[in-house]
Amino acid sequence: MGRVAASKRRVTIEDIAARAGVSIGAVSFALNGRKGVSEETRARILRVADELGWAPAGAARSLAEAKTNTIGLVLARDPMNLGLESFYMQFFAGIESELSPRGYGLLLQVVPDLERELETLRLWRNGRRVDGVVLVDIRQDDPRVSYLAEHPGLPTLVVGDPAFAGPHASVWTDDAAASREAVRVLAGLGHRRIARIAGLEELAHTRIRDDAFLDELAAVGIEGEIFRTDYSAEQGAAATTAALGSVHPPTAFVYDNDIMTVAGMSAITQLGLRVPEDVSVIAWDDSVLCRHTVPTLSAMSHDVIAFGAHVARRLFEVVAGAEASAHLDSTPRLQARGSTAPPPSTG
Amino acid sequence: MGRVAASKRRVTIEDIAARAGVSIGAVSFALNGRKGVSEETRARILRVADELGWAPAGAARSLAEAKTNTIGLVLARDPMNLGLESFYMQFFAGIESELSPRGYGLLLQVVPDLERELETLRLWRNGRRVDGVVLVDIRQDDPRVSYLAEHPGLPTLVVGDPAFAGPHASVWTDDAAASREAVRVLAGLGHRRIARIAGLEELAHTRIRDDAFLDELAAVGIEGEIFRTDYSAEQGAAATTAALGSVHPPTAFVYDNDIMTVAGMSAITQLGLRVPEDVSVIAWDDSVLCRHTVPTLSAMSHDVIAFGAHVARRLFEVVAGAEASAHLDSTPRLQARGSTAPPPSTG
DNA sequence: TCGCTCAGCTTAAGCGCTTCAGATTCGAGA
DNA sequence: TCTCGAATCTGAAGCGCTTAAGCTGAGCGA
Secondary structure (H helix, E strand, O other): OHHHHHHHOOOOHHHHHHHHOOOHHHHHHHHOOOOOOOHHHHHHHHHHHHHHOOOOOHHHHHHHHOOOOEEEEEEEOOHHHHOOOHHHHHHHHHHHHHHHHHOOEEEEEEEOOHHHHHHHHHHHHHOOOOOEEEEOOOEOOOHHHHHHHHOOOOOEEEEOOHHHOOOOEEEEOOHHHHHHHHHHHHHHHOOOEEEEEEOOOOEHHHHHHHHHHHHHHHHHOOEEEEEEOOOOHHHHHHHHHHHHOOOOOOOEEEEOOHHHHHHHHHHHHHOOOOOOOOOEEEEOOOOHHHHOOOOOOEEEEOOHHHHHHHHHHHHHHHHOOOOOOEEEOOOOEEEOOOOOOOOOOOO | OHHHHHHHOOOOHHHHHHHHOOOHHHHHHHHOOOOOOOHHHHHHHHHHHHHHOOOOOHHHHHHHHOOOOEEEEEEEOOHHHHOOOHHHHHHHHHHHHHHHHHOOEEEEEEEOOHHHHHHHHHHHHHOOOOOEEEEOOOEOOOHHHHHHHHOOOOOEEEEOOHHHOOOOEEEEOOHHHHHHHHHHHHHHHOOOEEEEEEOOOOEHHHHHHHHHHHHHHHHHOOEEEEEEOOOOHHHHHHHHHHHHOOOOOOOEEEEOOHHHHHHHHHHHHHOOOOOOOOOEEEEOOOOHHHHOOOOOOEEEEOOHHHHHHHHHHHHHHHHOOOOOOEEEOOOOEEEOOOOOOOOOOOO
């Protein structure tokens, strides 16, 4: 009976202390690898801890140390559209690859809108639920950026251009350069009219890509147009159809994600045009998908797993007290595949 | 100065108590909506708490209540292949939809292999890091199932067939019925030889789908074969090519996920065959992708977000102390689109 | 008037850990 | 032989909260 009751109770360092014949302080020292106990005692304590199947009580440790060993990430997205974004799962995996070795966990929250995201951040900050947060999908004048700036105390890492990161540390990709490369390559193939099927206008990187796109069009002396979408396959297809129905249809498209590219390509085909003979297309996020469509998709390629790992490392620097700074990740490069070619020779 | 110092310190219920002129006990009662304080006092306390921007300290609450308000989920997957699975992001979103309203968080961990997953579970259990766990990608004789069965105390919800859930609660889809439906529909169209491009053999549902597939083939009196893959696009394409190169090539394929379907379709096209005129294909997980390929993909369709929500609800029942039981989620149904048709008439 | 109940509030004991100010021991230097 | 300091270990406070138990005074029946 006593044994059952004992096995029910959670094993604490007090149990270890009793069994090893030392004080709980000594146990704490031993378990945390700090000096203050002899190697002999330490070994004995560790053995006992192992025998008892002890594991640190996260809550108690958090309370005493005033740290939680977790990193938070809130995502304000419509769940319906979330599945398509191959980006996030890989991004998480990259983050995790840095968290696990440090014994950190990732607290994830998916909320329907920005307001709830802000509310979550407020709770996490005031309640010390996480040691740091990663902010994604940054907007222009992002309320999360300003909230965390005005209420310091929660180490923050912004995923996006430093121009929108306020006083926080950031890790960013040079989307402007990438956007220009796409235009340049298409112009080099001979295209004279390019459509950009862009994502949500509110997102900061959309504007950055837009500006660079228009800029480079002017620089190389060709025409182009931007179509606005919500990243969905439907709007991607619709924008494509609209563009091709105009008086001066483009001969090339640059899409802001991979799913719109697939949908757009299908729209192009339905209009009786061929990819890449009649129309070229470039996807933004590269994914396995791009390698297996017919034709294969030329895409702006980026190592998202490494990107996530980079983000995590920089956040840990901030958590450790480092000065906030901006860090440029590798620039997405065009991975040319079967969906890009010279335009049909003008008759 | 005093003000700065004060604003640096975290706001505790003690601060609220002092400001409201009551004891911390009263504050606790008020904040948790328990009786023990008058409505008038409660209102005052809530107002003060709001003014001070107080939020509960998760760690302290966890320690006192012996609960963490978080649910854990470990994923043992190669990060590289993770991005493609539209399944998980939607699944998470579904889970979240039930967690958020309850003030629960989702602790996510992505690890490279099953052994590390087991290690994580051990830590979570012994350290009381989570109130419950969701087990996905269940295998035959899954060590996680047996570990948690032999070391009770961590409420567990198995996502998968109850036959593999041990003593734990489970939420499952009738993959056998779905597998049979796929065969039946293809047979109904006139196909006499079907290939199933299956996923990882270790996973319990793979075997279930296999058995049902073979069973139904026999029932309707047609032929078929199973090809084993690791869910990757590469192996999906390779298996497709291999099948079509055999002496008696199949006229229809059933793939175990959507990404292999896309890759397989591309392999079929490269062999000079057309979908669906020469070969029919069915994808397992339905996704936006399936609606936008050319041709559109017929798929075994399932509401994954609702599935995730269902899983979360059942886990909460277990956490609340309910008896473990198995719950059948809706059965995936064939969503017929453009990739299925009668086979070419035999010459 | 007395005694009782009960709402409303206070007190204090935990929850399991870290940490820091001592206490104790032991060996080396003077 | 005595002193001092380093090494090792103990004791207790404290992290912010919940909650059982205790206290107080008002209201009420007898």
